[in-house]
Amino acid sequence: MINLSSKLKVCGLTQPDQIKELISMKIDFLGFIFYEKSPRYVLHHLSLKDISEIDHPGKTGVFVNEETDRIVESATTAGLHFIQLHGDENKDFVHHLKEKLPPKTEIIKVIRIGNHDQEARHTIQNLLNDFCTSISYFLFDTDSSAFGGTGKQFEWSLLNELEIPLPYFLSGGISEDHFENIQHLKQKPFAIDINSKFETSPGHKDVKKIKKLFRESPEGTI
Numbered sequence: 185m186i187n188l189s190s191k192l193k194v195c196g197l198t199q200p201d202q203i204k205e206l207i208s209m210k211i212d213f214l215g216f217i218f219y220e221k222s223p224r225y226v227l228h229h230l231s232l233k234d235i236s237e238i239d240h241p242g243k244t245g246v247f248v249n250e251e252t253d254r255i256v257e258s259a260t261t262a263g264l265h266f267i268q269l270h271g272d273e274n275k276d277f278v279h280h281l282k283e284k285l286p287p288k289t290e291i292i293k294v295i296r297i298g299n300h301d302q303e304a305r306h307t308i309q310n311l312l313n314d315f316c317t318s319i320s321y322f323l324f325d326t327d328s329s330a331f332g333g334t335g336k337q338f339e340w341s342l343l344n345e346l347e348i349p350l351p352y353f354l355s356g357g358i359s360e361d362h363f364e365n366i367q368h369l370k371q372k373p374f375a376i377d378i379n380s381k382f383e384t385s386p387g388h389k390d391v392k393k394i395k396k397l398f399r400e401s402p403e404g405t406i
Contacts, residue, residue, distance in 0.1 A: 195215030319350070324352060354373035
């Protein structure tokens, strides 16, 4: 039985019919990947206009080392509510982007986690302290040269060694088998971000598998 109060984000969406089903399930965040090297690159399937016509308050655009103006254009035209920065963007970039985005658009900064040692913990803590005044949320994901979508989980115990100053999304190869382990985190995630473990192929979600999470969770919460 899954018994968590975290919200749910489904990332890597490309199929209109599946998006409609997820909206009917009251999924909290819909993730669209605007990274051309990703097999889930949304603009191979949907236009910015198509995304703008999706009636949902949690539309999230995922960008990797993208130019500020292109992010702003995509956010404005597609009606995105959240911008997820999944690359090597620094604090100055975030400040500059924030100035150009519509006022209500919130920023999620991804912290990619690889090694679990004292040096890594120190580096990550510095990043958390550096970004916390300029964004709304963090997202923790497994580090990779492909910037996510690995299907691999990082060592969650590292999160218990950090002071996390903002609500965060938990990502990185999460499957239904991992949800019980979330109970061991001192600071529970604001939202769970699922992707590759709930797909039949890149960009094609296993909606039945996602629905199963809700059946096993009280009142449809994760």
